Amino acid sequence: MSATIKDVAKLAGVSISTVSRVINDSKPVSSEVKEKVLAAIEELGYKPNEVARTLVTKKSYLIGVIVSDIGNSYVAQMVRGIEEVGRMYNYDILLCSSYGDKNTELRFIQLLNRKQVEGIILISEIMNEGIKEQIENSKIPFVYLNRYYHINDFPTVSIDDFDASYEMTNYLISLGHKNIACVSVKNENDCSVENLKMAGYKKAIEEFGEGDEILVCANGYTIEEGYEIGRDILKFIDEYDVSAVFCSHDELAIGLINFLYDNNIRVPQDISVTGYGDIKIASVFRPKLTTIKEPHYDMGAVAIRRIIKELKGEKIDKTQIRLPFQIVKRGSCEKAEY
Amino acid sequence: MSATIKDVAKLAGVSISTVSRVINDSKPVSSEVKEKVLAAIEELGYKPNEVARTLVTKKSYLIGVIVSDIGNSYVAQMVRGIEEVGRMYNYDILLCSSYGDKNTELRFIQLLNRKQVEGIILISEIMNEGIKEQIENSKIPFVYLNRYYHINDFPTVSIDDFDASYEMTNYLISLGHKNIACVSVKNENDCSVENLKMAGYKKAIEEFGEGDEILVCANGYTIEEGYEIGRDILKFIDEYDVSAVFCSHDELAIGLINFLYDNNIRVPQDISVTGYGDIKIASVFRPKLTTIKEPHYDMGAVAIRRIIKELKGEKIDKTQIRLPFQIVKRGSCEKAEY
DNA sequence: GTGAAAGCGCTAACAC
DNA sequence: GTGTTAGCGCTTTCAC
Numbered sequence A, B: 001m002s003a004t005i006k007d008v009a010k011l012a013g014v015s016i017s018t019v020s021r022v023i024n025d026s027k028p029v030s031s032e033v034k035e036k037v038l039a040a041i042e043e044l045g046y047k048p049n050e051v052a053r054t055l056v057t058k059k060s061y062l063i064g065v066i067v068s069d070i071g072n073s074y075v076a077q078m079v080r081g082i083e084e085v086g087r088m089y090n091y092d093i094l095l096c097s098s099y100g101d102k103n104t105e106l107r108f109i110q111l112l113n114r115k116q117v118e119g120i121i122l123i124s125e126i127m128n129e130g131i132k133e134q135i136e137n138s139k140i141p142f143v144y145l146n147r148y149y150h151i152n153d154f155p156t157v158s159i160d161d162f163d164a165s166y167e168m169t170n171y172l173i174s175l176g177h178k179n180i181a182c183v184s185v186k187n188e189n190d191c192s193v194e195n196l197k198m199a200g201y202k203k204a205i206e207e208f209g210e211g212d213e214i215l216v217c218a219n220g221y222t223i224e225e226g227y228e229i230g231r232d233i234l235k236f237i238d239e240y241d242v243s244a245v246f247c248s249h250d251e252l253a254i255g256l257i258n259f260l261y262d263n264n265i266r267v268p269q270d271i272s273v274t275g276y277g278d279i280k281i282a283s284v285f286r287p288k289l290t291t292i293k294e295p296h297y298d299m300g301a302v303a304i305r306r307i308i309k310e311l312k313g314e315k316i317d318k319t320q321i322r323l324p325f326q327i328v329k330r331g332s333c334e335k336a337e338y
Numbered sequence C: 001g002t003g004a005a006a007g008c009g010c011t012a013a014c015a016c
Numbered sequence D: 001g002t003g004t005t006a007g008c009g010c011t012t013t014c015a016c
Helices: A005-012 A016-024 A031-044 A050-057 A073-088 A102-114 A130-138 A161-174 A193-208 A223-228 A230-240 A250-262 A296-312 B005-012 B016-024 B031-044 B050-057 B073-088 B102-114 B130-138 B161-174 B193-208 B223-228 B230-240 B250-262 B296-311
Strands: A062-067 A092-097 A119-123 A142-145 A156-158 A180-185 A214-218 A244-247 A272-274 A291-293 A320-322 A326-328 B062-067 B092-097 B119-123 B142-145 B156-158 B180-185 B214-218 B244-247 B272-274 B291-293 B320-322 B326-328
Touching: A005 A016, A005 A031, A016 A031, A050 B050, A062 A073, A062 A102, A073 A092, A073 A119, A073 A296, A073 B073, A073 B092, A092 A102, A092 B073, A102 A119, A102 A130, A119 A296, A142 A156, A142 A296, A156 A296, A161 A180, A161 A193, A161 A244, A161 A272, A161 A291, A161 A326, A180 A193, A180 A230, A180 A250, A214 A223, A214 A230, A223 A230, A223 A250, A230 A250, A244 A250, A250 A272, B005 B016, B005 B031, B016 B031, B062 B073, B062 B102, B073 B092, B073 B119, B073 B296, B092 B102, B102 B119, B102 B130, B119 B296, B142 B156, B142 B296, B156 B296, B161 B180, B161 B193, B161 B244, B161 B272, B161 B291, B161 B326, B180 B193, B180 B230, B180 B250, B214 B223, B214 B230, B223 B230, B223 B250, B230 B250, B244 B250, B250 B272
Parallel strands: A062 A092, A062 A119, A119 A142, A156 A320, A180 A214, A180 A244, A244 A272, B062 B092, B062 B119, B119 B142, B156 B320, B180 B214, B180 B244, B244 B272
Antiparallel strands: A092 B092, A291 A326, B291 B326
């Protein structure tokens, strides 16, 4: 067993309160005694037991982070932001992966409560009605990060998806494209961010576009499903002379580009493609993907910053935080030729 | 403040030990009393305080995981494996990112000790001599995951890099390639895995190759540095008629392919390229990368499995665990034409 | 400036 | 079966 405060006290010939005072620097201790204590600590290799400390101080310095899947690069970036900022305030991260299961998310919230975390950040990709009750009666600081669904009941951090889509579509229009398709993910839920993205696209087409709205529906958010819609796009190229595609997710764009590559259609020479998110592969892929940069790292950083503020009792302003996005112009788009 | 065991006991009209017994199912309790307790728990929304529990049982159900950077996809995969297996045994993950700094790694080991973790897994990309002392006097189960350096002093999980490189080079030879270059990372450290990879390559060339060894040195492990060595490869294509390149990391292969793409050299038609690792992008990239699959998820899973075994006092066999690798044949390689 | 003692929320003897 | 009590390792009054 490792040394306790008692051992240190005994060895230094002082009381445990004195030892506590020197390790916490909480009250003045004569330098003479202090040295003895420090020497004893050194000799025993004493390390304060944070668990015992937490039990009395009620401060665990733990933030629970529930993620859908840390294997998604955007999730990893958010966690990096959370971790790095948390670290600045001595907070540690307790990581839980739900793999998109509602009940697992709920169980983790309970678990984290029992582990006495001081705050919870949920990075989710689903709608989970149960969260509300769980969080409300646990009443610890909470931030909900969800780039797929619009959250109303909780503090969130996101970009303005409507504006972003609007701007991106306008960029495509400014490049001279007339027939621009919009690929988004089929979703019956009103809170789906897909609706916002589509609305932004529609507004731009309506205001500045020369062609009609061309809506394409993907069956999911993955590269594979992006590949799948390739066939539809091919059809629209023929029928409507589509020369640019706005995809609501980088993954879809990459899948689509792969399909086009496999079918000998060149991007951007034959068709321009844009993504959404600026995930890691977007800038590695050839052609490099023109996309909307969601500041994932910052989103994580801001989320935990908010929690820490709340923990410190500082005043917190708005609960739905919008971060600036960026249209990142890369090789997958080109001026239209007519 | 949330309810404690005392509150439950009072409400149920029993002693706290009885409550403890029902929540832990540790000793028989009459079903009558049990129901009362359960009702009280329900009414108060009581959740046991794991911190208090840990203090007495000495079991924190916490495993500390120190990573270089969770943003690397292979690291994320390892963490997934760790987390998922850990979860099966009710273990939680405390995540710390060192960003490759030696002192940070060391500090985290101390911190995790103070937080009473029951085991530590270090996913590192550097050599850190200080680790030894830290771990030895903390004497908690520890596994060291490092795919860049060969670790001797600690339990590890890896693949046999010599064999893998040997096999991959032989695969290239079997495709009919005569002049095969080997790209590895410059490294003066004897423990660098690069040496093993190069040795495997050399052995294959020596035994079965028709051409000479052609060694190319990259300045680092990144895509950018893979791009950088493109110029050297170009030269070797001219001078030695190189038709295949074995890269010691997927990132280098991808950077190289990007360079070749930008210089209108086709992969695999003009030159075959192989990677190492099978990171996420490898299968998304076009052409898809032929590479050596390191089972990152499994490496994490096996690492924590070992720790849990040790914690349970089960016999643990070897300390340097080698997992099987796989040569994944994809589009970036083709038969040589002469 | 220092020590004694209470108590954080819980488990685990130990009695009955 | 159930209650009482000691104590896990620490912080924090409260005396002196």
